[in-house]
Amino acid sequence: MKILAIYSNKGGVGKTTAAVNLSFLAAEAGLKTLVCDLDPQSSASYYFRVKPKLRANAKGFHKGGKNINKSIKGTDYENLDILPADFTHRNLASTFNKLKRRKRRLNRILDPLRAEYNLIVLDCPPSISLLAENIFNVADYLLVPVIPTTLCLRTHLQLLSFLKKKKYDTNKVYAFFSLVDRRKKMHKEFIATISREFKGTLHKSIPSLSNIERMGINREPVPAFSPTSQAAKYYRVLWQDVKATLLD
Numbered sequence: 001m002k003i004l005a006i007y008s009n010k011g012g013v014g015k016t017t018a019a020v021n022l023s024f025l026a027a028e029a030g031l032k033t034l035v036c037d038l039d040p041q042s043s044a045s046y047y048f049r050v051k052p053k054l055r056a057n058a059k060g061f062h063k064g065g066k067n068i069n070k071s072i073k074g075t076d077y078e079n080l081d082i083l084p085a086d087f088t089h090r091n092l093a094s095t096f097n098k099l100k101r102r103k104r105r106l107n108r109i110l111d112p113l114r115a116e117y118n119l120i121v122l123d124c125p126p127s128i129s130l131l132a133e134n135i136f137n138v139a140d141y142l143l144v145p146v147i148p149t150t151l152c153l154r155t156h157l158q159l160l161s162f163l164k165k166k167k168y169d170t171n172k173v174y175a176f177f178s179l180v181d182r183r184k185k186m187h188k189e190f191i192a193t194i195s196r197e198f199k200g201t202l203h204k205s206i207p208s209l210s211n212i213e214r215m216g217i218n219r220e221p222v223p224a225f226s227p228t229s230q231a232a233k234y235y236r237v238l239w240q241d242v243k244a245t246l247l248d
């Protein structure tokens with residue numbers, strides 16, 4: 001059983017998109033998979049057409065995860081369940097802050113589910129607060145989408161130095177390029193330079209493709225509505241690499 005957090009302190013970098021597509025591909029490959037939507041904007045729940053169940057879910061998370069099973073919902077896909085988010089998730093960090101072992105509340109919530117799943121994918125909100133530390137403590141790996149721009153790289157470097165400072169294992173980090181525009185010379189040059197500097201820590205690339213944006217209209221993972229598309233192919237390549245590098 002592994003816990004994979006799709007994490008970045010930046011919004012709009014492709015976290016939810018990756019969480020939805022990778023968890024679908026994991027389930028398709030036969031892994032019993034749970035997506036845990038930690039973002040109060042609940043986009044992952046939206047993509048999977050799952051309505052957040054306000055009260056029970058909020059209680060599950062806010063009271064240390066008691067009866068968290070009751071908040072889990074099935075999706076339209078075999079092997080794939082979701083723990084939906086609701087708007088009360090915006091208070092998670094302040095709720096955790098009032099509790100004992102405040103940096104390990106997510107461990108407490110997710111530990112009882114370890115026996116039931118092969119993989120738990122966390123769709124994280126942009127945060128470097130207490131919630132982020134809970135994520136760093138519970139996740140076996142952090143999958144970080146990086147848009148090839150100076151600011152996004154800066155955020156990535158900040159994450160690495162934060163992890164080092166707080167003595168988290170930086171080997172847990174698997175970064176990949178996201179929203180790559182191959183027509184942009186700047187993106188190409190940036191990728192070449194960064195790949196050299198980071199020697200093998202920045203892995204595959206997901207280009208910017210309209211089929212990926214279409215997920216919002218179709219409310220399905222790309223490989224579900226367009227299995228042979230370029231977009232699906234890129235996510236399959238990313239999934240195979242994540243699997244080989246982190247999960248096998």
Ligand SMILES: Nc1ncnc2c1ncn2[C@@H]1O[C@H](COP(=O)(O)OP(=O)(O)O)[C@@H](O)[C@H]1O
Pocket residue numbers: 010011012013014015016017018043178179180206207208209210212213214215216
């Ligand atoms: N590779 C991509 N190509 C085209 N659009 C993308 C791609 N990745 C993400 N998007 C779009 O960018 C926006 C932000 O993506 P999202 O996954 O929600 O980011 P985050 O979860 O990091 O905030 C969404 O509208 C999504 O459809």
Ligand SMILES: [Mg+2]
Pocket residue numbers: 015016017039043123124125
């Ligand atoms: Mg998101």
